[in-house]
Amino acid sequence: MAFGMSLAIISKGIDISMASNMVLSSYLSASFFQAGNYLLGIVVSLGIGAAFGLFNGILISKVKIEPFIATFSVDFVALGLAYVVCDGKYVYGFPDTFRAVTNGALIPGIPNIALVTGLVFVLLYFLTKHTVYGRSLYALGHNRTAAKLSGMRSDEVVISVYVINGLLASLTGILYLARLNAADPTIKGSLTIDSLASALIGGIAFGGGKGSVINTVIGALVIMFIRNGMNIMGVSTNWQQAVVGFVILFSVFYEFALNRLMIRFADKHSDKSAQAA
Numbered sequence: 001m002a003f004g005m006s007l008a009i010i011s012k013g014i015d016i017s018m019a020s021n022m023v024l025s026s027y028l029s030a031s032f033f034q035a036g037n038y039l040l041g042i043v044v045s046l047g048i049g050a051a052f053g054l055f056n057g058i059l060i061s062k063v064k065i066e067p068f069i070a071t072f073s074v075d076f077v078a079l080g081l082a083y084v085v086c087d088g089k090y091v092y093g094f095p096d097t098f099r100a101v102t103n104g105a106l107i108p109g110i111p112n113i114a115l116v117t118g119l120v121f122v123l124l125y126f127l128t129k130h131t132v133y134g135r136s137l138y139a140l141g142h143n144r145t146a147a148k149l150s151g152m153r154s155d156e157v158v159i160s161v162y163v164i165n166g167l168l169a170s171l172t173g174i175l176y177l178a179r180l181n182a183a184d185p186t187i188k189g190s191l192t193i194d195s196l197a198s199a200l201i202g203g204i205a206f207g208g209g210k211g212s213v214i215n216t217v218i219g220a221l222v223i224m225f226i227r228n229g230m231n232i233m234g235v236s237t238n239w240q241q242a243v244v245g246f247v248i249l250f251s252v253f254y255e256f257a258l259n260r261l262m263i264r265f266a267d268k269h270s271d272k273s274a275q276a277a
Helices: 002-010 018-034 038-061 067-086 096-103 112-129 132-142 144-149 154-180 191-202 213-232 237-276
Strands: none
Touching: 002 112, 002 132, 002 154, 002 191, 002 213, 018 038, 018 067, 018 154, 018 191, 038 067, 038 154, 096 112, 096 154, 112 132, 112 154, 112 213, 132 144, 132 154, 144 154, 191 213, 191 237, 213 237
8 A cells, every 4th residue: 555655645645544445345255255266356456446446536537626635535435435334343254264364474585565565665666666657657746737738638647646555455354354254344544544654655756746555665664663763662552653653753854855855956956057147
């Protein structure tokens, strides 16, 4: 999910709805996985994720609602539907073959969940750094108006970003089902904040147009080290959340201060050039 959040931020947006999308898609597909109908379960899960992502993209690109407001609203819709559908009931007890998706190791020494994460990372890195689509994504983040005036189909790029986010959210939901052996509508927790923190702490500019999925991996590792270190020191989970919040603030402040410094340097350089002329 952090990879998807990174794509949204690079395109000068944000996706608050990913965790709730994950909850709904995982719960609606859980019964199929429980019955051993894996193909149908995957289709249902990915279909629901993509549908909500498409809805987000249309609200942002066509209806012109700000990304935060649009995805925040969809977050409530998806989570509310998940609670309505589950009606206080849990789906649990999945086949061992399904649970092997996260608990097994197709390659000895490398857990399957790490393999899936690595594959997603490679695909997204190639997509953003070595394709025309990736260049369009960064151009959109730098200046959406200029990108549109240059002939770029900016609306389609925006929609595709949120569809990809929906697919990543549903994939995360499938992995959670296999890991927890239960479909739990309360698993949303702090996943949205953690995804946002991984992107920002890793160095992806909140203003858009900068960063990559490599930054997301760095941010996730930093958060992991911080929490593991505080666990070893016996720091409570409440303080851990506070510390992560302070680190997010520091990363945003650092980005702002660095941008201001670069602007001042550019202004001084231009003044000197003008005087020399």
